[in-house]
Amino acid sequence: MTEEKLLMEKTFHETFTGDTGRNLHPIEVLGAAFVEEQKNEPYDLTDIRFAQGEVYFHCKDYEAAIFKWESVQNEREPWAKKNIADAYYELGMLSSAEDVYTAIQTDGVVLTMEVSLQLFSLYIEREKTQEAYRVIEKALGIDPDYPNVSSIARAFYEGQQDWNNAIELAVREALRTKDGKWFSVLEEYAVKGYITSFAPAYFHDLLIASYESDSRQFRGLVAAFWNSYKVEPALHIEWMQTINTIFEYVQIENHESWDDILSLYKESFNGFMESGHLIHDLQPFMPGLVTNWLKVSRAGSSLLAASAVLAWNDVFSYSLEPGVAEEAEALLIESAEDARFEDVLLFLNRIMAWSESNRVPVGYKTKWMSEQLMDYSRNHIVVAGSVSSGKSSFVQSVLGESIGESEGSTVVYTYHDQPVEVSEIHGEGVRRVESIADFEEVMHREAFVEYKIPSDFLKKNSAVLIDVQAGQRHQDDLASFYPVADGLLYVLNAEAPFNAEDRQVLRRLQEIDQPVKINFLLNKMDKVGVHPDDVIESVERKAKEWFPEAEVLPYSSLEAVSIQRTGVEAFMTRHYDVSPAYIKAERGTKLFYLVRKTLKDLYSIRKNKEIALKESIAKNEDILSRLNGFHNHLGDMQGEKIALIKDSFHERKEAVKKEIRTEIPNILHKCSELINEESDYKNIHTELNEAMNTRIQEYLQNDLMPRYLDSLQEWLAASKHELQESQEYLYEMSSTFNGLFGEERVVLQCDDQVLDDWRRDVSRMGTRAQIDKENILLRFKPAQFLLKSAGKLLGVLPQNKTLLYNQYKRYLENEDYGDITESVVTKFFLQFDLFEKSLEQDIRSFYAQPFHQLSLTIKGTEGEIMEDKELLSEIKADPERYFDPITLFEVKLLQYEYMMKASYQPSQKYSR
Template identity: 40%
Template sequence: MTLEEQLKQKTYYKMFINEHENMHPIRVLGEAFQEEASKDLPNLSAIRFAQGEVYFHHKDFETAIFKWENITDELVPWAKKNTADAYYELGLLSTAEDIYTAISTDDATLNTEVALQLFSLYIERGKTDAAIATIKRTIAANPEYPNVTEIARTFFEEQQDWNHAVELAVSEAKRSEDLKWFEVLTKYVDNGVTKNHAPSYFTEALILLFNLEQKKFEQLVSSLWKSYEHKESYFTWIREINHLLLQLELEREDNWHELSRLHKNAYFNLIEGRYFIKMLQEFIPDLLTNWLRLADERNVVLASAAVLSWNELFPTSMSQIIVSEAEKLISITETDIDELEESLSLFDTIIDWAQAHDMGENNRFKWLVDQLVDFDRQHLLITGLTGSGKSTFVNTVLGEDLQDSPTSSMVMFSAGEEEEISEITDQEVSILNGFPEFQERMDRRRHALESIIEFRLPNGFLQENKVAFIDTPGLKGSHNDRYEVLKNLQVADAVLYVLDGNSPFTDKERGVLAQIQELAPDIPVHFLLSKMDAIAGEQEAVRIYEETKSSIHSIYPDSTVFAFSSQYDRAQQLKDIKEFIHSIKINRNLEDKRLAKLLYFIRTTIASLLQKRIDVEDQLVESIRWNEEMYTKLNGAVNQLKDTEVQKTRAITKSYRAIREAIQKEIAQEVPAMLKECSALIKEESNFSTIHMELNDEMNGKLQNYLEQTVMPKFYRSLQEWIASSKEEFDQAQEFLTEMGEGFNQMYGEEHLALVCDFKVLEDWLRDTDRMTSRFQLETVNILLRRTPSQFILKSAGKLFGAISQNKTMLYNKYKAFVENEDYAETVAEVCKQFFQPFELFEKSLERDVTLFFKNPLNVLTAAVGEAKLGIESNQDLLNKMNTNPEMFRDPLTLFGVRLRQFEWMTVAGKGIQTVY
């Protein structure tokens, strides 16, 4: 054992034992001490140092400290370290720390041992930062010291101090080039504790590992890739790793399966429509370059196609060397990639993106694609000019009159366990309720071509021959009209064109057939010559058949011509049709042809969505313009309604006040005259001491009778006339609002506004006037009992002189003159007050009632104004966003086109299939 190891383990004392192994070390060292002390120049430090070790091992720490404090030679630094160890064991940590930190030596081993002791001490005292600083200094100064890095790693892991743990693993991996540390780092990455480190932090270590062990390099890259995949630093990682890979000598023959898979997944995730092209242009070229350099056999064609499709979009972004290599590889390399699965994945991605961005359900395209991947049956599209007899052919084969009128939509008849009829539009898929509803759809003309009808029915012929009939509306009209009928032509595996045997293969039909060839040059066209029974004579029928067949073969040499008539024997006809269908069915490369059609429909879907983007913008502009126009007109309507309300309120209240004032005027005229007539009741023989009370009662009786019998009925009739007149006013207003509502509804294109007034107001008026005019009770009016001076004198004279006969004539004349000359103004005022009191509240509520009458139309118009304003604001906001970020729609669709072009490259190169455009 070396001296250094003895000092570290405190076994220096064994140097003094030698042949005295059977004696206790204390005795041996004591005798050695005595022997040395007897010398002239004794050196006792070494013996004291050894004695201190023995005492330390026997836990006599105080004696050990005493011995070590008396060391004077080169063992002083170690003695100080041992002294600190003793204080550490005694639990005097502060003293131990002071001694440790005071030790100054050039001995790397001693410095490391002191540092490790301090490290443990700091941990025990809870000084984590000091412990970290100490162990990091120790590793930096003496990383080769046994176990020091393992001690640090264990400590960092226990503390879950992953940043320092990762730093340790990276630095030790680079320093030691030991694969163990790369494995530790990989474990950290897999556990997700490296996310706080930038991708560039691992670059040097990765380069080193590539040169050491490529499989472990791939494993670590894979772990790092996954750790960054869903983090904000993902794009930084993509840039960093691809820049790194460009520097390395990658060989495809080294089978980089995992890296190939990672590049493939990253590429497809990046171009699935979530990111803008401007962002992707920064790193996609490097990504594709590296993918092609390391792609395994399964992905080399896919990577080549990706390079070529991206290069088509951005010709200057890819190295020409890489593009040339991709062209070479894609032409010579066989692949077992499932292009159909990949294409369907692309289609699903496009549809999901469209739904997420409010671009519709696109059910029609989804249905068409579903038919293409149904390889259990082939699709025979049956078409021809209107009246050619194709519906008769369909009914004959299916054995049912399913087409008893011209077809308006495309209908696919297929075998099913039970009858089920569906209508497919871009917006929805709906189930039709049996044949009557199906027929109703067939009779429909408006927007009929925007839907597809799928008619499943139990049918032995379709089931046995594994075929579906696709019946189209009859072809007529212009080139564009026919295109609307034939736009789904690519779903067919073959076309059966029906010719009228009475006039077959006309110039018009040749034009239609040329259009079919233009739209689908890869789809074989065969012919059905119908209505053959209508031709007079068998020889004539044969002649027409042969001539027609010859004319057809001159243009379509591979076509088959079949003669048909509904009058032929059905059993024999079905047998012949079965043979005919089997002869025209595609028996080779059906899946490849369907794949080409699928790519066509993907391209059509992308084009449709791009057009929808344009349509949406146009619709937003038009919607804003329309809403602005409606907003102006609706605001004008609101103002018109308010003016009408003011006008009607003024007219109705004015009319009512005129009636009240007329009645009031009549009362003012009639009441005084009526009361003056009461003077006839005064006689010379009257009792003048009570005559004023008798007259007052009589006058009140007359007033009660007059008001109840004359005035109230007249007032009632006037009110009825007023209500009738008000109804006319209201009717005029309702008629005006009805016309207004109809005008707006024409602009809305639906019954959107219902401007209905509340005529219940008239019912309330009728009820209220009936109640108020049914009976009137006048409270007694003090006509002659008031304390006016004239009345007071007259009543006093009556009481004083009424008993004297010669004074009665005088009183008679006075009373009579008084009654006849009184103006009764106060009485009239009192009578009017009582009479009109019930009607005062009614009159005050008239304005409110008219407002209630117009309340609903005003609310409806006000709400419509709010809708128009909201429509302007929301549509303008969306339009601004679309104009501000046009790439939000354009870029994803462009990237979908890149993926589509990629599959087209693969299809053409791998299978020699003609791409459908």
């Protein structure tokens, strides 16, 4: 045993006791040695004291041990100090122990490591975490191979949940020792998700070392790292870049299982294809991904990887190393795996969901078609023809069902063993049609109808008939149903076959890159007259010029439907009845066509949307300018109507006032005729006052008010005309703006209640002509006072009555009565004045709703403009956010196509 090991384990005293002291206590042996050494000249008791200290320490007599070690001053002095610190540690004197440990000076690695580990334990106990970090890192730097030091460090880091230091330690030790346990530790850390704070490139050398040490452990480590990094998109990309470089060194052995890695490649490829990444983000690593996927697939399933390589290479030419595509093609030919059309359908659903989220939905019609393609139990026959061909009548005759004309929309007839059920298929989904009126309305909308009927013809032939109008305006509709067609029966009018409209439609069908069995039905044969066989022969010859495999079926609307239906069934059986296996293969092609058409439509939808947004902005800005101008004009019009109606009312009122101011004094002056020399002059003033008020009331009620009411009725009629004129104008403007908007958005309805209120108020005021009596001759005016006094004093004497008569008459005929007149005017016109003051507010209330509607429309239009501009800006600013996913969808579609070719045509070469 080396001396350092003896010193480290505190067994240096065994060098004294040895075999001879086996039966004696070490204290006794060392005591004897101590006595014996003292006999020497000179003597050295240092080593004996050091040994005695060890024995005392083991006997837990720490004070005695410290006493012995304090006297050691030779080469073992650093160890003695370390032992003294150990004793302090055992005594619980941690501060003293720390002071001694830190004061030790030595070049010895073992002593340094032992002091470091003791200090580490002391710092942990004293909760001095930073000092513990410092001392364990120092120890690892001095000698990582020192027994247990790396394990102690790992346990410490894990206890602190310091996964960064724990991972760095594991990586260093794995690279240094190539010990499998450290690779296992890192795999555990990866599984728990602790590694994501490190860039994947940090582990490059580690993974290479793992592969060189143990390929099985390498696969587990790669899978753990992959699963950890795939959660964060940015790290996932970095990981793929790192693993691409690593797999350049990897050799695949066929006897090894790489299933986990293959699954991860598949998941990552699909994820990158579907998660909205931009192409410039994928191009740096995707060629390496598919290349290495293909490499790994040699030991397992190659269908997915090989098809992915070929698809990526088709879209991004020259991005793969030479020979990779050729290898993929060879592996694809050899593949014995099967692909599923259901996966393509799910893929189409993902495209549709993406289009919805990007506010460019492709419409429910596409989903409906995909579902029809997956129904292998029925043939879908499109029946098309020009307007004059009698197509729909033919369809209804063979079905035995009449639904009226369907020239404006497509009708799909399917078998249904229940009563007739009609549904509208539109952009957003399906809606049941409950009535004939609803059905006729659907016929004029951009939708089509699914008509489920208990038809023996459909049941017997396992058929779905799609009645499509094929006129010039509906060619796009015909083309849109082409992907779902197992066959097409084109109806010709026997009187004018292959007319200009027919030829135009047939040319369009030839342009569609999708094979469909096309045959012809020659309708209205009963109207041909002589030589019908010549007509049939001519049509058959021209039909084959268009489509060489086409056949022609003559049909007459006058012959018995039941007989001809048999002929139609035989014709369809002969030309459209095929095996389910053949249908499945054909439907696969059609499904791919539908997906590709959908992707093509997404490009055009986006471009059309940009154009539509620009047009919408321009249109709405023009409308907004008109709205604002009209809003100002309406304000001017309202002001004009207020002035006109108020002025008219005011003029009529002032004219009446003027009359009153003239008539009242005259009435009062004429009251002088009410007196004579025989009048009772003691009470004449009271009687005259009453009579004067009576005459005023009679004038107001019986003369003035009827005429004034007639004038106000004229005013009401004129005002009604003015306001109705405004309303009619507003109706015209509503229609104009709704025409500009293309929808019923503006309703400028005024408040007609205003006119009713005015009629009621005028009628009410006309019944209130009675005013309070005026104090005409009973006031305390000097002239009146003298007259009243004279009447009382002199009125009883006959000779005085002539005098009084003359005085009263003169007074009545010459009095001014101006104040009386103004009082009457004020009282009489009080309600009319109040009415006049309310006219402006009433007229404003008449126009209030149009102003409110205009304000809402202006605000809404401004909002639409802002929203459209923001969306247009978004579209223009980042077009790749839209177009890149479509390109990646094309890659995925190509992958599915290659897979299907491998499954159904294994001998075919795979090049595009």
